[in-house]
Amino acid sequence: MSVSTTARPDQVPVLIIGGGPVGLGLAADLGSRGVRCVMIDRGDGTVYHPRANTVNSRTMEFCRRWGIAQEVKESGAPPDFPPTIIYATSLPGFEIARIERPTHGGYKPLPTTPERSQRCNQIWFDPILRKLGATFPSVTQRYGCKFESVEILEDGVIATVTDIASGQTERIAARYLVDCSGGHSGIGKMLGVKQEGKATLSYHLNIFLRIKELWTLHDKGNAAFYFLVDKSGDYGSFIEIDGRELWRLGMHGEQFKEEPTPELLKSVITRALGPNIPYEIISARRWICRDLVADRFQAPPIFLAGDCVHQHAPSGGFGMNTGMGDAVDLGWKLAACLAGWGGAGLLESYEAERRPVAQRNVGEATDNVMRTTNEALVRLVDDDTPEGRDARHQLGEDIVRNRAKTFISDGIALGYRYESPIVIPDGTAPPPDSVMNYVQTSRPGSRAPHAWIEEGKSTIDLFGKNFVLLRFPGAPDASGIAEAASRNAMPLDVVEIADPAIAALYEKKLVLVRPDGHVAWRGNTAPQDPAEIIDTVRGVAAAGKARRAA
Numbered sequence: 421m422s423v424s425t426t427a428r429p430d431q432v433p434v435l436i437i438g439g440g441p442v443g444l445g446l447a448a449d450l451g452s453r454g455v456r457c458v459m460i461d462r463g464d465g466t467v468y469h470p471r472a473n474t475v476n477s478r479t480m481e482f483c484r485r486w487g488i489a490q491e492v493k494e495s496g497a498p499p500d501f502p503p504t505i506i507y508a509t510s511l512p513g514f515e516i517a518r519i520e521r522p523t524h525g526g527y528k529p530l531p532t533t534p535e536r537s538q539r540c541n542q543i544w545f546d547p548i549l550r551k552l553g554a555t556f557p558s559v560t561q562r563y564g565c566k567f568e569s570v571e572i573l574e575d576g577v578i579a580t581v582t583d584i585a586s587g588q589t590e591r592i593a594a595r596y597l598v599d600c601s602g603g604h605s606g607i608g609k610m611l612g613v614k615q616e617g618k619a620t621l622s623y624h625l626n627i628f629l630r631i632k633e634l635w636t637l638h639d640k641g642n643a644a645f646y647f648l649v650d651k652s653g654d655y656g657s658f659i660e661i662d663g664r665e666l667w668r669l670g671m672h673g674e675q676f677k678e679e680p681t682p683e684l685l686k687s688v689i690t691r692a693l694g695p696n697i698p699y700e701i702i703s704a705r706r707w708i709c710r711d712l713v714a715d716r717f718q719a720p721p722i723f724l725a726g727d728c729v730h731q732h733a734p735s736g737g738f739g740m741n742t743g744m745g746d747a748v749d750l751g752w753k754l755a756a757c758l759a760g761w762g763g764a765g766l767l768e769s770y771e772a773e774r775r776p777v778a779q780r781n782v783g784e785a786t787d788n789v790m791r792t793t794n795e796a797l798v799r800l801v802d803d804d805t806p807e808g809r810d811a812r813h814q815l816g817e818d819i820v821r822n823r824a825k826t827f828i829s830d831g832i833a834l835g836y837r838y839e840s841p842i843v844i845p846d847g848t849a850p851p852p853d854s855v856m857n858y859v860q861t862s863r864p865g866s867r868a869p870h871a872w873i874e875e876g877k878s879t880i881d882l883f884g885k886n887f888v889l890l891r892f893p894g895a896p897d898a899s900g901i902a903e904a905a906s907r908n909a910m911p912l913d914v915v916e917i918a919d920p921a922i923a924a925l926y927e928k929k930l931v932l933v934r935p936d937g938h939v940a941w942r943g944n945t946a947p948q949d950p951a952e953i954i955d956t957v958r959g960v961a962a963a964g965k966a967r968r969a970a
């Protein structure tokens with residue numbers, strides 16, 4: 421018996437558990453597609469302690485699609501605040517290394533993307549997404565509402581939730597449930613999802629500090645990050661939050677298994693900042709660094725996204741950004757199934773597309789934290805002697821050579837690609853998989869390349885809502901593709917691009933791009949069986965069949 425993918429009138433089409441950035445991003449994406457959804461969160465919607473700062477260029481492209489990129493840029497540090505990384509023994513101590521990041525910060529676009537990586541802490545990023553969600557009539561956001569349990573039915577779920585203020589429980593029937601409730605999610609456990617990897621890499625303490633005009637109180641100059649290394653090795657990080665007066669000091673060690681005493685807080689701060697810098701502690705939080713990827717991302721009609729299926733070491737800033745990629749991959753697929761033109765294979769492809777990206781990003785984040793400093797050099801790093809100076813110089817060269825990829829990861833941000841049953845491969849080899857570098861390509865499964873069509877309008881801006889068939893000069897008649905889409909009520913725009921430079925960038929004369937901006941199919945000739953192409957990309961046929969038909 422085939423089960424309908426659309427919702428019954430008594431069901432909420434999508435129930436989202438958790439209003440962190442991933443749940444908020446999914447609600448906004450669904451809202452932008454007019455899909456009715458309810459998002460619940462047990463908190464009050466305020467982010468009290470700073471976690472993610474790095475909004476990478478792909479997430480910025482999603483923000484551009486949603487119309488909030490400018491607000492995100494304006495909410496972090498001022499545009500001229502340097503995204504520089506400095507390694508030092510302490511803030512008043514010796515400088516060891518300096519890494520500049522030409523692709524980060526500021527508002528000037530790059531050749532590969534209209535949106536640079538920005539620093540905007542979740543303190544501001546989550547509320548921007550929340551405000552965006554509230555602009556869509558189809559989105560309901562409920563705070564102070566706790567998920568308790570879920571019953572899985574053949575064609576949906578019934579979730580039990582509690583209103584925290586009144587204590588009243590309620591049952592919500594939904595066609596689909598998406599768990600975005602973070603690293604402590606109970607839904608995955610209930611479904612028997614296993615978290616693979618290491619549950620504990622290290623214990624950490626973060627201290628959120630206010631320090632006015634810090635740059636006048638030390639000699640290192642402004643930087644986004646100061647990484648701290650002394651005789652004991654890497655011992656902490658000191659990170660700008662607003663580029664004005666807010667900072668976050670992070671330390672790791674077994675002593676942070678327990679709640680810190682006021683004395684420990686003071687000694688930790690003095691070790692990093694020296695004894696003379698006045699500060700105000702806003703908050704202090706312990707957390708555990710993990711390396712985990714779930715063995716499953718879905719048990720339809722339940723899907724899991726964000727930290728509940730991948731927990732990263734924060735080095736590199738991949739966690740939230742990977743979760744935003746999950747939300748965007750799911751958004752159009754849920755919308756397509758609810759509208760009736762998406763087949764069962766569309767939602768099934770979610771795990772096939774996103775789990776490998778999570779594995780890659782979690783692995784890379786762990787490699788970043790595991791990179792250690794040369795012990796022989798570290799022993800001398802604090803010494804105010806010629807030997808100490810030489811050691812710092814050598815260590816600095818080591819750090820720049822070996823650690824730049826922790827901070828410059830354009831390949832991670834933009835270069836992930838999907839090999840899945842709804843992508844039709846064309847037999848070409850992928851560009852090299854690089855953490856730092858990103859090579860634009862229209863190879864099926866890749867993010868479709870950016871180029872300016874006119875001032876302020878990127879090719880990226882063509883994507884987001886419907887499928888788009890791009891036709892370049894000399895393209896054959898491909899009306900069969902449009903007709904096959906139309907027969908199946910699959911929204912498709914056909915866009916002609918005459919610019920030869922963009923045609924060369926896109927490599928083939930016909931390129932079919934999905935609503936999430938990834939290439940689904942490409943070719944120089946019209947497909948023999950366009951219906952097969954359309955059925956594959958909308959999840960009702962297998963990719964192998966379509967490749968033979970093309």
Ligand SMILES: Cc1cc2nc3c(=O)[nH]c(=O)nc-3n(C[C@H](O)[C@H](O)[C@H](O)COP(=O)(O)OP(=O)(O)OC[C@H]3O[C@@H](n4cnc5c(N)ncnc54)[C@H](O)[C@@H]3O)c2cc1C
Nearest residue numbers: 438440442462472473474567601602726727737739740741
């Ligand atoms: C120190 C640090 C620095 C980081 N820096 C970066 C960075 O620079 N870039 C980056 O990409 N990532 C970074 N991360 C990771 C990033 O913070 C997370 O990946 C991101 O917050 C995950 O988003 P999420 O929406 O999946 O989960 P969360 O942000 O954890 O949100 C989950 C939400 O679910 C709600 N919830 C939980 N249980 C229930 C329930 N039963 N009922 C209702 N609601 C519930 C919670 O209230 C919460 O609002 C960092 C993390 C840390 C610790």
